[in-house]
Amino acid sequence: MALSIWEILAVFAAGVGAGTINTIVGSGTLITFPVLLATGLPPVTATVSNALGLIPGSISGAIGYRQELAGQRRRILKLSVGALTGGLTGATLLLALPSTAFETIVPVLVALALVLVILQPRISRAVQRRRDRTGTPARPDGGPLLFTGLTLASVYGGYFTAAQGIIYLSLMGMLLDDTMQRLNAVKNVLAAVVNSVAALFFLFVADFDWTAVVLIAVGSAIGGQIGAKVGRRLSPRLLRALIVVVGTAAIVQLLLR
Numbered sequence: 250m251a252l253s254i255w256e257i258l259a260v261f262a263a264g265v266g267a268g269t270i271n272t273i274v275g276s277g278t279l280i281t282f283p284v285l286l287a288t289g290l291p292p293v294t295a296t297v298s299n300a301l302g303l304i305p306g307s308i309s310g311a312i313g314y315r316q317e318l319a320g321q322r323r324r325i326l327k328l329s330v331g332a333l334t335g336g337l338t339g340a341t342l343l344l345a346l347p348s349t350a351f352e353t354i355v356p357v358l359v360a361l362a363l364v365l366v367i368l369q370p371r372i373s374r375a376v377q378r379r380r381d382r383t384g385t386p387a388r389p390d391g392g393p394l395l396f397t398g399l400t401l402a403s404v405y406g407g408y409f410t411a412a413q414g415i416i417y418l419s420l421m422g423m424l425l426d427d428t429m430q431r432l433n434a435v436k437n438v439l440a441a442v443v444n445s446v447a448a449l450f451f452l453f454v455a456d457f458d459w460t461a462v463v464l465i466a467v468g469s470a471i472g473g474q475i476g477a478k479v480g481r482r483l484s485p486r487l488l489r490a491l492i493v494v495v496g497t498a499a500i501v502q503l504l505l506r
Contacts, residue, residue, distance in 0.1 A: 252460055256288045260461055264302060264468020271469070272310030272437060272476025273483070274495045275414020277303065285461055296343060296409065298461040301448040303410070306469025307441035313477020317434035324390050324425075325435055329442045331400035336443035339407020340450040356500045362412070362419035363496040367489070391424040398424075399439065406443040414440055415496045429485040 252260070263284040267277030278299060285295035311318070318325070390396070398420045406413035417436045418429075425432060451457060483491065 252288055257460075257464060259284050260288065260464040261468045264306070264465035265472040265475070266468075267303060267465070268306030268309065268469030268472020269476040269479070270472075270495065271303065271306055271414060271440065272313060272473050273433075273480035273488075274492050275417070275436070275440070276412045276495050276498075277306070277469070277472075278410045279412070279498075281465055285458075288461070290458055290461065293343065294456050294458060295461075297448075297451045297455045297457040299465060300340075300410065300444055300451060301457055301462045302465025303469050304441065304444045304448055305466045306473040307437060307444050309470045309473025310476055311434070311437040311441050311473075313474055314430075314434035314437055314481065317431045317481070318438065321431065321435060325438050327390050328396065328399055328435065328439060331396050332403045332406075332439040332442040333446050335400040335403025335405075336407035336446040337450060339404040339409075339443075340447035341407075342404070343408050343447075344455060356504055360496075360500055362416045363493055363500075367493060389425075391421065395420060395424040403439070403443050406440070407447040410440075410444070412496060413443070415492055418492060429488050430481060430483075433480060433488070 260281075263281045267281045269277075270280065271277035281299050281302070282295060285299060286292065290298065399417060402413060402416040402420065405416070414436050417439055418432060421427075421432045421435065422429065480488070
């Protein structure tokens with residue numbers, strides 16, 4: 250599909266914005282997806298092109314957070330298995346189900362995730378008090394509950410990806426005893442896994458637009474580095490506030506679509 254110069258600039262700028270916001274919080278798809286639709290791409294083609302284009306941004310963001318990834322190898326490897334399985338399942342569902350299949354449940358999921366993000370400090374303190382009473386140590390990988398939750402979130406991520414990062418952060422913040430910045434680093438790796446496995450699947454079975462893919466890929470790679478520089482400087486409270494603001498905007502946009 251031939252794009253005008255203004256459409257090229259718009260898609261590239263959307264890629265930069267998506268890469269930046271995905272690295273810090275998530276929901277970058279809510280920037281790129283409407284722009285791709287505005288250029289005339291069909292919804293499924295836009296979704297596939299977007300998934301392919303955002304891979305470099307996810308990888309770039311993960312590299313930008315490499316200091317926070319130190320000491321988390323075992324946790325990441327275990328959770329990545331769920332992300333890979335869920336991402337492939339979601340990508341399959343995208344081609345098997347109607348494009349509106351997730352529209353009703355997604356705003357509810359994001360709203361629930363935001364409530365968990367807001368309550369996360371209180372939940373963490375309550376969980377820690379319970380551990381102190383029972384003498385049960387915190388599980389560094391979050392246990393079966395986190396693995397299952399992240400796998401299900403990855404199914405959604407392979408299907409559409411919008412606000413996927415917010416759901417990841419809410420689940421990890423509730424079930425892992427670690428800082429928001431380190432959890433954000435894990436979130437970026439898991440998002441890269443989901444985007445990559447979904448995109449590899451799409452390469453063989455779905456239609457996509459190479460021009461849109463390249464523009465978003467270059468833009469999101471740049472945005473990933475910007476997001477890492479900005480996000481790593483945010484305090485936990487400010488990062489949590491930004492998650493809530495972006496998540497609320499995501500809910501509004503999803504409801505208005």
